[in-house]
Amino acid sequence: MPRTWKSGRFVMLGLAVTAVAIIAAPATPCCRSLYVQQMFQVAAAPVQQAPVAPAKEQAKDWAPSVAAIKKKIDTEITSLEELYTQLHANPELSFQEKNSAARVAKELKALGFEVTTDVGGHGVVAVLKNGAGPTVMVRADMDALPITETTGLPYASKQQARTKLGKEVGVMHACGHDMHMTCLIGTARTLTALKDQWKGTLVMIGQPAEEVGGGARRMINDGLFKRFPRPDYCLGLHCEAKKPFGHVSFAEGLLCANVDSIDITVLGKGGHGSQPHSTIDPIVIASRIVLDLQTLVSREIQPGEPAVVTVGAFHAGAQHNIIPPEAKLHLTVRTLKDDVRKHVLDGIQRIAKAAADAARAPAPIIDIEQDDFTPAVFNDAALARKTTAVFREILGKDKVHEVPPTMGGEDFGRYGREGIPIFFYFLGTLPADRVAAAEKGGEPLPSLHSDKYYPTPEPSIRTGVLTMSAAVMNLMPK
Numbered sequence: 001m002p003r004t005w006k007s008g009r010f011v012m013l014g015l016a017v018t019a020v021a022i023i024a025a026p027a028t029p030c031c032r033s034l035y036v037q038q039m040f041q042v043a044a045a046p047v048q049q050a051p052v053a054p055a056k057e058q059a060k061d062w063a064p065s066v067a068a069i070k071k072k073i074d075t076e077i078t079s080l081e082e083l084y085t086q087l088h089a090n091p092e093l094s095f096q097e098k099n100s101a102a103r104v105a106k107e108l109k110a111l112g113f114e115v116t117t118d119v120g121g122h123g124v125v126a127v128l129k130n131g132a133g134p135t136v137m138v139r140a141d142m143d144a145l146p147i148t149e150t151t152g153l154p155y156a157s158k159q160q161a162r163t164k165l166g167k168e169v170g171v172m173h174a175c176g177h178d179m180h181m182t183c184l185i186g187t188a189r190t191l192t193a194l195k196d197q198w199k200g201t202l203v204m205i206g207q208p209a210e211e212v213g214g215g216a217r218r219m220i221n222d223g224l225f226k227r228f229p230r231p232d233y234c235l236g237l238h239c240e241a242k243k244p245f246g247h248v249s250f251a252e253g254l255l256c257a258n259v260d261s262i263d264i265t266v267l268g269k270g271g272h273g274s275q276p277h278s279t280i281d282p283i284v285i286a287s288r289i290v291l292d293l294q295t296l297v298s299r300e301i302q303p304g305e306p307a308v309v310t311v312g313a314f315h316a317g318a319q320h321n322i323i324p325p326e327a328k329l330h331l332t333v334r335t336l337k338d339d340v341r342k343h344v345l346d347g348i349q350r351i352a353k354a355a356a357d358a359a360r361a362p363a364p365i366i367d368i369e370q371d372d373f374t375p376a377v378f379n380d381a382a383l384a385r386k387t388t389a390v391f392r393e394i395l396g397k398d399k400v401h402e403v404p405p406t407m408g409g410e411d412f413g414r415y416g417r418e419g420i421p422i423f424f425y426f427l428g429t430l431p432a433d434r435v436a437a438a439e440k441g442g443e444p445l446p447s448l449h450s451d452k453y454y455p456t457p458e459p460s461i462r463t464g465v466l467t468m469s470a471a472v473m474n475l476m477p478k
């Protein structure tokens with residue numbers, strides 16, 4: 001999710017109307033705090049429908065295991081909390097998840113998994129064969145964000161790192177990926193302890209670089225589904241910053257948006273800040289582009305069709321009195337429908353070119369980063385029904401919420417685009433009284449990617465491990 005202006009810097013220095021230095025925070029593609037108000041029919045890549053028995057029949061298969069799962073969680077919870085705080089205090093940026101990956105690999109190896117590291121970067125793939133049966137993959141992402149933590153927690157991160165853009169930043173698990181890794185390990189411990197109650201092949205992966213949209217693609221390209229058993233189902237969870245712990249939410253079908261990252265290099269003609277007439281000022285052109293882009297969704301997309309265009313970073317210039325030769329804009333675009341996505345991407349290019357043309361500047365360089373495209377997450381309907389039937393049984397009907405899709409992105413959607421039925425759900429992480437107070441107009445809750453967001457560890461871990469373990473066992477009955 002795009003960071004707030006508060007967490008970045010926005011500096012405009014200039015002579016008269018000529019601004020020559022603007023710096024803002026980088027954009028990241030992941031967020032899931034903004035719910036749209038309607039459910040839409042969306043054209044998504046078709047996924048293979050696996051034969052799934054009706055939910056009611058399935059509930060019988062897993063029910064006897066629930067007490068055993070809870071008992072195992074009781075014995076592991078202290079150790080899992082320690083693991084969580086350790087991961088939280090030591091976050092690593094996308095593509096830099098070396099130590100987190102090593103920890104995930106070590107934990108899974110200790111449980112008897114066959115572990116392969118460095119799959120698509122720092123990716124970890126762990127396989128446990130437990131007789132004939134379906135193959136189920138469980139995924140946790142491992143990367144953190146360039147945010148300086150201000151939670152005041154005793155285990156708050158004090159880590160610093162350098163971003164791709166060369167900026168020294170604080171690093172924080174503000175998206176809960178530390179919780180995801182902890183739940184993965186907790187689920188692995190539970191399922192290995194209860195091996196006599198399920199059969200099949202379990203594949204657990206630690207995925208790098210979700211926040212920048214590249215990790216799932218790199219793991220797939222490095223043979224995730226060729227070098228290792230190809231899953232019949234993929235499961236994943238994500239922390240939810242607006243719901244109480246003990247609750248989960250999900251959608252059948254569309255859950256998260258298409259995410260595109262776009263870089264625009266606005267070309268001008270540099271010169272002295274006191275002589276703008278002899279230059280073509282790229283900062284003015286880029287500023288016009290930023291404002292014109294605000295009309296794309298509001299004036300060109302049919303009302304009710306969700307779409308977001310955010311300029312998350314604007315870089316240009318170095319000094320008060322120099323008009324630079326170029327300016328750079330970095331955008332994130334969120335859409336739910338493929339035709340809306342096309343219109344918005346085309347519109348961005350049209351607007352940028354027109355602004356340059358109007359200022360007699362060369363055509364801008366527009367790079368739509370196909371590599372970082374994150375396709376929408378489209379939950380397999382049958383798998384969602386089968387899994388949430390289990391969730392309702394173990395958590396209670398009032399704690400399992402069907403929600404509209406979000407404008408957040410998740411590269412978990414890529415596994416679905418490989419033709420595998422996927423199910424991704426959100427894990428509530430906050431005390432119920434805090435959520436209730438916020439809903440009554442009290443103190444607003446920080447969103448994911450906020451420097452103030454943190455889950456309540458113990459109950460969140462319990463629900464994450466319980467739901468994921470039950471979901472896997474439900475798919476791999478003895």
Ligand code: ZN
Nearest residue numbers: 001030031175
């Ligand atoms: Zn995120």
Ligand code: ZN
Nearest residue numbers: 030175210238
């Ligand atoms: Zn995330």
